[in-house]
Amino acid sequence: MAKLWGGRFDGKNEAWIDAFGASIAYDQALAKYDLQGSKAHVSMLKKTAILPADEADQILAGLTQLEEKLAAGELNFSVENEDIHLNMEVFLHELIGPVAGKLHTARSRNDQVATDMHLYLKDQVTQIIDLLHHLREVLVTKAEENVYTIMPGYTHLQHAQPISFGHHLLAYYQMFTRDAARLTESLKRIDVSPLGAAALAGTTFPIDRFYSAEQLGFTSVYENSLDAVSDRDFILEFLSNASLIMMHLSRFCEEIILWCSHEYQFVELTDTYSTGSSIMPQKKNPDMAELIRGKTGRVYGDLFSLLTILKGLPLAYNKDLQEDKEGMFDTVQTLSHSLAVFTGMVETMHVKVDTMKQSTEKDFSNATELADYLATKGVPFRQAHEIVGKLVLEGIQHGHYLQDIPLETYQTIHPAITADIYEKLDSTNAVKNRHSFGGTGFDQVLGQIERAKETFQ
Numbered sequence: 001m002a003k004l005w006g007g008r009f010d011g012k013n014e015a016w017i018d019a020f021g022a023s024i025a026y027d028q029a030l031a032k033y034d035l036q037g038s039k040a041h042v043s044m045l046k047k048t049a050i051l052p053a054d055e056a057d058q059i060l061a062g063l064t065q066l067e068e069k070l071a072a073g074e075l076n077f078s079v080e081n082e083d084i085h086l087n088m089e090v091f092l093h094e095l096i097g098p099v100a101g102k103l104h105t106a107r108s109r110n111d112q113v114a115t116d117m118h119l120y121l122k123d124q125v126t127q128i129i130d131l132l133h134h135l136r137e138v139l140v141t142k143a144e145e146n147v148y149t150i151m152p153g154y155t156h157l158q159h160a161q162p163i164s165f166g167h168h169l170l171a172y173y174q175m176f177t178r179d180a181a182r183l184t185e186s187l188k189r190i191d192v193s194p195l196g197a198a199a200l201a202g203t204t205f206p207i208d209r210f211y212s213a214e215q216l217g218f219t220s221v222y223e224n225s226l227d228a229v230s231d232r233d234f235i236l237e238f239l240s241n242a243s244l245i246m247m248h249l250s251r252f253c254e255e256i257i258l259w260c261s262h263e264y265q266f267v268e269l270t271d272t273y274s275t276g277s278s279i280m281p282q283k284k285n286p287d288m289a290e291l292i293r294g295k296t297g298r299v300y301g302d303l304f305s306l307l308t309i310l311k312g313l314p315l316a317y318n319k320d321l322q323e324d325k326e327g328m329f330d331t332v333q334t335l336s337h338s339l340a341v342f343t344g345m346v347e348t349m350h351v352k353v354d355t356m357k358q359s360t361e362k363d364f365s366n367a368t369e370l371a372d373y374l375a376t377k378g379v380p381f382r383q384a385h386e387i388v389g390k391l392v393l394e395g396i397q398h399g400h401y402l403q404d405i406p407l408e409t410y411q412t413i414h415p416a417i418t419a420d421i422y423e424k425l426d427s428t429n430a431v432k433n434r435h436s437f438g439g440t441g442f443d444q445v446l447g448q449i450e451r452a453k454e455t456f457q
Contacts, residue, residue, distance in 0.1 A: 015079075022079045023322050029329050030084050031070050033119035034112070038088065039063050040215035041107055041195060050205050051102055059103050062096040084116070085109050106207050108199035110229040110317040115195045117325070119216065121238055122190045124332045125183050131339040132180040132245070133456075136173055138347045140452045143169040147445050150427050151266065151356040152365050159365040162427040163440040165356060170448050175248045177455070182241045190234045193218035197228035200316035230316040232306065235328050239303040242335045246296040249342055253289035256345070260286045265355050273345040288345055292338045299334055302327030360427035362401065364392045369430045370402055370421070377416045387413060 039060060046056030066088065069075050081087040086109075092100040143166035153163035193213035196203070202225045213221045222228035259266035269286055277283035305327050309320050360366075367388050374384035388402075395401055403425045410417040423429055434441040438448075 018082070019079050021082065021319075023083045023325065024077045024079055024081065024087055026326050026329060027084045027113075028077050028087075030113075030116040030120055030325075031075070031088070032067075033116045033123075034084050034088055035063055035067050035070065036119060036216060037112060037115040037195060038103060040212045042103055043215055044196075044208055044212040045102075045105060047211055048206055048208050050105060050207070055099050055102060058096055058099055059092070062092050062100065065095055066091055083109070083113075085112050106196070106198065106203040106205040108197075108229070110199050111194045111197040114197075114229055114231070115193065115216070117235065117328070118190055118192065118194065118218070121234065121328070121332075122187065124336075125187060125190060125238060128242075128332075128336060128339065129180055129183050131336060131343070132176050132183070135339060135343045135346075136176050136180070136452070137456060138343050139169050139173040139176070140449055140456075142346060142349075142351075143167075143173065143445070144449050146351055146353075147442055147449070148428075149351060149353045149356055150360055150431055152360050152363065153440070159360075159363045161368055161440075162360040162365050162430045164431050164442060164445050165351065166445045166449070167440040170445065170452070172248065172252050173452060176245070177452075179241065179245045179248065182244070183238075186234070186237050186241060188219075189237060191219045192234075193221045194228035194231070195221075197222060197225035200226055200229055226316045230313070230321075232310055232321065232324050235324060236303070236306055236310070239299070239306060239327065239331055242331045243296075243299050243303050245335060246292075246299045246338065249338055250293045250296040252346075253286075253293040253342070256289045256349070257286050257293070260284075260289075264359075266352055266359075268350045268352065269345060270348040270350070272348065273341070288341050292342055295334050295338055299331050302331045357427065361403075364395065364402060366402055366425045366427060366430050367392055369424050373417075373421060373424050374414060377414050379414060 042051065042056050042059045042063070045051040046053055046060075051059075066075070069091075075087075075091060077084070077087045078090075081090050089100060089103065092103065146165040146169065149165035150162050151165045151168065152159040153161050153168070193209065193216060195212050195216070196207050196209035209221045213219075222231070256267065256269070258264055260269060269284075269289075271284075273286070273288040274284050275287040276285065306324055309323050313320055370391070371381065371384040371388045374387065375381045379387070391402060391405065395404075403422060407417070407419055407421070410421055424433075431440050432442050435443060438444060
């Protein structure tokens with residue numbers, strides 16, 4: 001069959017050239033949205049009397065048939081027809097004959113593909129927000145189960161101060177809450193209709209862009225036709241937001257991988273989210289966490305790829321923009337799958353409460369408690385810091401901890417020190433006593449949980 005745009009040409013491309021220029025191998029993911037956009041467009045053509053009602057109805061009926069065939073898996077796309085738009089137009093022509101050619105009145109593939117991508121991304125971002133919502137709920141539930149679970153908090157990957165494991169989980173809840181807010185806010189820029197911008201300059205037909213936008217559920221339309229067909233900022237913004245989410249997932253996965261190790265033994269993943277070794281029978285590898293950590297790189301790559309594609313493009317549409325889709329599809333799939341796997345992994349993760357607590361009893365993470373205690377006795381904090389630092393060094397050299405030092409020794413440091421120092425040095429009390437807003441104190445963690453729950457109501 002001749003190309004639908006072939007009137008200007010008297011030659012024919014070789015098959016391998018057609019394959020190089022075609023996008024149907026991946027843009028068929030837009031099929032559902034392409035049909036939605038076409039139905040809205042022909043409905044507008046009917047309303048404005050650009051097309052007679054009977055012809056418009058015939059086209060609408062054909063498009064509905066194509067939707068049914070698509071849902072049943074009965075459409076076989078062809079590289080010869082380049083992309084999803086021409087494939088659908090050929091299918092429509094086969095169903096209803098030459099009247100199918102009138103569908104493209106007052107429309108270009110330029111505004112058509114932009115419309116498809118806006119519809120696609122609006123749908124997918126909404127689903128990703130739902131996935132984030134579920135993950136946040138799981139984190140809050142897990143945090144509530146572990147308010148009183150004590151673990152070492154880290155800086156520089158060194159034991160720093162004891163904290164509530166629930167508090168640690170809620171730090172990630174906050175990250176994913178910001179992620180969800182960014183995606184929600186970005187919907188304002190995704191939820192815009194380019195349909196009716198045509199190739200770049202609009203059209204001489206008396207179209208009603210606001211009507212077609214309303215039919216598609218868009219809240220606004222592009223005000224500039226050049227911008228409408230060349231804008232890919234909304235995809236870049238999604239890829240940027242997705243990169244942030246993947247970065248947060250990757251950071252959490254890194255910690256889970258460490259926690260699963262023999263050296264930590266803080267958590268154990270269920271068999272569903274682990275794999276074994278082909279040679280070492282004892283191995284239980286946190287492969288799903290490692291894969292999510294690794295897949296973060298491909299999402300970063302998708303973002304950088306589109307930034308590079310766009311950086312030198314003049315207005316308006318250029319064939320380079322055909323390369324805007326694969327990265328978007330890849331990121332949607334990678335992010336959605338990663339969120340689903342990660343959520344299940346955390347939800348079923350077994351927390352080894354005793355091991356976590358014990359790791360705060362054979363370390364010096366209570367050193368700040370001692371320094372603060374001395375400060376309450378009138379010792380300047382900088383002096384208290386130096387005193388405790390020397391006690392820690394002595395403990396390391398002689399194999400004992402701050403809670404092992406006799407009271408008489410403490411009283412040589414300051415006579416006001418009493419037996420209550422050992423309560424202060426207990427890791428549970430060290431966590432419980434941190435009442436400052438947003439701190440790791442049990443009352444503060446419970447408050448964070450209650451405020452988080454309110455957002456789910």
